[in-house]
Amino acid sequence: MKKNIHIYTLALVILLLSCQPNQKARNGKLKVVTTTGMIYDAVKNIAGDSIEAIALMGPGVDPHLYKATQGDLKKLQNADLVFYNGLHLEGKMGEIFEKLGRIKSVKAVSEDITIAKFRASELYPGTYDPHIWFDVSLWKEAVQNVHKNLVLLDEANTAYYNKNADKYLKSLDSLHQAVHESIQQIPKEQRMLITAHDAFGYFGEAYNIQVNGLQGISTLSEPGLKDVADLVNLIVENKIKAVFIETSVSKKAINAVVEGCNQQGHDVVIGGSLYSDAMGPFEQFEGTYIGMVHTNVQTIVNALK
Ligand code: ZN
Numbered sequence: 374m375k376k377n378i379h380i381y382t383l384a385l386v387i388l389l390l391s392c393q394p395n396q397k398a399r400n401g402k403l404k405v406v407t408t409t410g411m412i413y414d415a416v417k418n419i420a421g422d423s424i425e426a427i428a429l430m431g432p433g434v435d436p437h438l439y440k441a442t443q444g445d446l447k448k449l450q451n452a453d454l455v456f457y458n459g460l461h462l463e464g465k466m467g468e469i470f471e472k473l474g475r476i477k478s479v480k481a482v483s484e485d486i487t488i489a490k491f492r493a494s495e496l497y498p499g500t501y502d503p504h505i506w507f508d509v510s511l512w513k514e515a516v517q518n519v520h521k522n523l524v525l526l527d528e529a530n531t532a533y534y535n536k537n538a539d540k541y542l543k544s545l546d547s548l549h550q551a552v553h554e555s556i557q558q559i560p561k562e563q564r565m566l567i568t569a570h571d572a573f574g575y576f577g578e579a580y581n582i583q584v585n586g587l588q589g590i591s592t593l594s595e596p597g598l599k600d601v602a603d604l605v606n607l608i609v610e611n612k613i614k615a616v617f618i619e620t621s622v623s624k625k626a627i628n629a630v631v632e633g634c635n636q637q638g639h640d641v642v643i644g645g646s647l648y649s650d651a652m653g654p655f656e657q658f659e660g661t662y663i664g665m666v667h668t669n670v671q672t673i674v675n676a677l678k
Contacts, residue, residue: 400425403527406452408463409436410652411506412482414662415519416456418541419534424527427452432660434651435621437592440465449473454526456519459483460491462503462650464591480522482515490514492574496589504650507576509549509666513542548663549579555670556580563677567608567616569627572649582673587626596626605633608641615644615676621651644676 653659
């Protein structure tokens with residue numbers, strides 16, 4: 374199995390190195406490729422239509438499990454700049470970024486954030502929670518990284534990028550404040566966010582709500598029976614009204630939690646579906662970073678208040 378992966382990776386690298394150089398001349402626009410939709414949205418807000426932005430991962434796609442397709446490799450090869458989240462969010466693409474980084478600009482948007490601001494993983498020492506977009510103030514630093522690298526790529530448009538970045542960062546300040554205020558509407562004893570996997574740790578710390586995910590900070594491992602039982606006990610003891618499913622994670626495990634609570638005579642409902650590691654359809658409000666955060670907060674507040 375491992376050998377096969379190596380052969381596969383080798384084939385990818387040969388493909389990458391043998392492809393034609395980037396084709397920006399064709400429409401005159403620089404090409405920026407991102408992994409997640411959240412990063413894509415940051416690029417769009419700063420660069421507008423002045424560059425061609427492409428997101429590899431669409432709505433409902435789980436970045437922890439995502440493997441690059443042949444089509445993705447072509448897009449990466451043709452890119453002038455590649456952004457990814459980093460902190461092992463794109464768990465199956467690390468080797469591609471490393472190899473690609475030798476021939477072009479490949480940037481992790483989390484790279485300028487000081488380690489002290491990351492949530493350390495309890496399970497894997499030396500690794501950190503990659504879900505940085507759930508604390509809007511932390512995500513601002515990722516957006517600043519995107520801004521910095523766009524200016525480095527395309528200096529001639531610096532003034533335009535500066536103006537857009539300034540405006541977008543201000544709207545993120547307002548968003549951060551709005552999330553704070555919304556969460557206050559939930560009674561203190563109901564401020565517990567139960568989700569399928571542990572994506573909301575930064576959210577909990579930033580906005581003062583206790584967070585429990587059934588799976589760890591990656592979706593690579595399946596939750597066990599004990600994880601389900603522990604979570605059921607926690608919900609029953611605290612009389613929590615609602616739990617949440619996620620658009621990019623299977624709802625099977627969270628359904629087991631709901632059933633377990635019902636068997637103990639505690640009625641818990643599925644409070645709605647949250648956008649965790651992927652946004653909604655790009656053309657909709659939930660398909661923007663700001664819209665995704667607003668929609669999640671509405672769903673959480675409506676179910677728990
Ligand atoms: Zn995740």
